[in-house]
Amino acid sequence: MTKDVSPTSPTTPLAPFPIQxxxxxxxxYGxxxxxSTSFLFVIYVLWALLPDEWIVWLGVEWYPNREWSILVPAWTIVVILLTYFIYFALALFGTPAFNQPRAISDSRSHFPKMPQSSSSEDTDINEPSLSSLYQAYAPFARPDAIPELYDIPIGMVNRVLYGKEKD
Structure with a gap:
């Protein structure tokens, strides 16, 4: 048997709400x-604090040495702290230094094609000259141009904002 359920709306506020x-x-489960966690904690506290005679009187013939009641929590805390330390160290290890180009650009960077120049300005292959950068980005600086989406190299930003490097 199917139940006729009409949808609710502001015009029919008394429409039946679908039961889920x-x-x-x-x-x-919770x-x-x-x-079970509370029960195990009570057992742990009783094992750690009760005298041996009382534990034997309760009928427990064998139980671990009492020093484990201190060692297990201490080792657990050390393992947790080491885990945090290792994750922090791995993050530092994977982070590039500030003077490496990987710190400011990656393989997903999208730059325009650099114009081929045979001038003697381009001494460093990794660092293009300011004029070649201007030539690469100049077509996108016109007021009527709809620029393509490109990343701007940090060297160009620094040169425009702060001027040429001073000795």
């Missing part, structure tokens, strides 16, 4: 996790 049946399994 949700599983209550997460509530039960309750079981909470109670």
């Amino acid at each position: 049946y949700k599983s209550r399994a997460p509530e039960f 309750f079981v996790a909470w109670t």
Whole structure:
């Protein structure tokens, strides 16, 4: 038998709301996790604090040495701290130095094609001259131009903003 459910809208505020049946399994899993964690913590505290005679009186014949009640939490804290330290060290190791070009551009950078010049200005292959940079970006600086999307090299930005490098 199908139920006629009309959609709710501002014009019909009394339309029936569709009933959704949700599983209550997460509530039960959460309750079981909470109670089992609490129970294990109580057992741990009793093992760590009760005298040996009381534990034997409760019927427990064998249990680990008491020093493990201190060693396990201490080692756990050390492992957690080492994990943070290792992740921090790996992040520092993977970060390029400030004087490397990888720090400011990557393989996804999109630059216009540089004009071929045979002048003696281009002494460094990695660092083009200011005039060749201007020639590459000049067509996109016209007021009526719709520029293509390009990245601007940090060297050009620094030269325009701060002038030529001074000794």
